[in-house]
Amino acid sequence: MAEKIDGKQIAEDVVAKVKAGAADLLAESGVTPGLAVVIVGEDPASQVYVASKSKKAKECGFFSDQHTLPEDTSEADLLALIAKLNANKRIHGILVQLPLPAHIDSGKVIQTIAPEKDVDGFHFINVGKLGTGELDTAFVPCTPAGSMLLIERVRGKDLSGLSAVVIGRSNIVGKPMANLLLAANCTVTIAHSRTRDIAALARTADILVAAVGRPEIVKGDWVKHGATVVDVGINRVPAPEKGEGKSRLVGDVAYEEAEQNAGAITPVPGGVGPMTIAMLMANTLASACRSAGREPPKL
Numbered sequence: 001m002a003e004k005i006d007g008k009q010i011a012e013d014v015v016a017k018v019k020a021g022a023a024d025l026l027a028e029s030g031v032t033p034g035l036a037v038v039i040v041g042e043d044p045a046s047q048v049y050v051a052s053k054s055k056k057a058k059e060c061g062f063f064s065d066q067h068t069l070p071e072d073t074s075e076a077d078l079l080a081l082i083a084k085l086n087a088n089k090r091i092h093g094i095l096v097q098l099p100l101p102a103h104i105d106s107g108k109v110i111q112t113i114a115p116e117k118d119v120d121g122f123h124f125i126n127v128g129k130l131g132t133g134e135l136d137t138a139f140v141p142c143t144p145a146g147s148m149l150l151i152e153r154v155r156g157k158d159l160s161g162l163s164a165v166v167i168g169r170s171n172i173v174g175k176p177m178a179n180l181l182l183a184a185n186c187t188v189t190i191a192h193s194r195t196r197d198i199a200a201l202a203r204t205a206d207i208l209v210a211a212v213g214r215p216e217i218v219k220g221d222w223v224k225h226g227a228t229v230v231d232v233g234i235n236r237v238p239a240p241e242k243g244e245g246k247s248r249l250v251g252d253v254a255y256e257e258a259e260q261n262a263g264a265i266t267p268v269p270g271g272v273g274p275m276t277i278a279m280l281m282a283n284t285l286a287s288a289c290r291s292a293g294r295e296p297p298k299l
């Protein structure tokens with residue numbers, strides 16, 4: 001039976017280090033890390049995410065600056081807000097919650113954020129730094145960065161000789177995840193909807209990352225004996241056994257089957273999920289440290 005990787009506990013460790021790092025930065029350089037979170041519109045899921053990001057920032061001792069804009073905000077007004085935040089010395093991290101309303105060009109908005117404040121790691125400069133292995137000065141997107149930390153806790157930092165398969169090729173998870181695994185010396189394959197025989201490919205993986213957003217698509221017999229399985233999916237599915245109209249969260253991996261073969265596996269919920277916000281805090285602290293000419297704490 002596989003070891004269950006406790007993302008909640010590891011995220012708490014990260015947040016504790018971030019709190020301590022923020023206190024040191026304030027004591028030694030007089031700088032308080034500042035995180036601006038911008039949300040446009042009323043999407044309930046986004047509201048929940050944004051509220052928890054702002055709350056965690058306060059808990060870390062940061063200056064938390066939330067901007068909640070109406071659904072009909074113009075692109076020009078949003079760009080003007082970002083320009084103001086770019087110029088604001090109290091702000092070290094800027095996050096614009098996605099998705100944005102359809103009348104706003106998300107790509108344009110993201111590329112307007114100053115790369116040195118882009119704590120989501122979505123700006124081309126940060127994507128390029130990750131792709132070229134400039135990890136010391138890049139911002140890495142929070143979900144793959146958090147997934148990597150979970151893998152390191154099981155396998156160590158150097159993954160030489162291991163084969164990794166990432167299922168999913170999104171810009172937010174799949175591609176940056178593959179780059180991180182490559183930087184750690186894995187042999188990496190990215191699988192996606194057009195890949196032939198994903199099951200057979202997945203079975204070759206010492207490290208298997210599922211990031212497709214389809215409930216329990218990765219079956220137990222896709223998992224090699226002893227593999228480390230990281231499940232990035234968060235899917236809400238009907239749960240009639242809990243009562244009428246009830247639902248539950250499942251990952252992209254059929255957990256009960258996969259844990260029979262895996263060496264270690266992340267649960268859903270309580271695996272990758274809690275790591276995402278923790279890494280956002282870590283990125284914001286890193287940005288504030290860099291702005292003060294200091295080395296960010298090691299996680």
Ligand code: GUN
Nearest residue numbers: 095096097098099120142
């Ligand atoms: N929406 C869902 N995930 C994310 C994320 O990681 N960053 C931002 N900005 N928006 C999101």
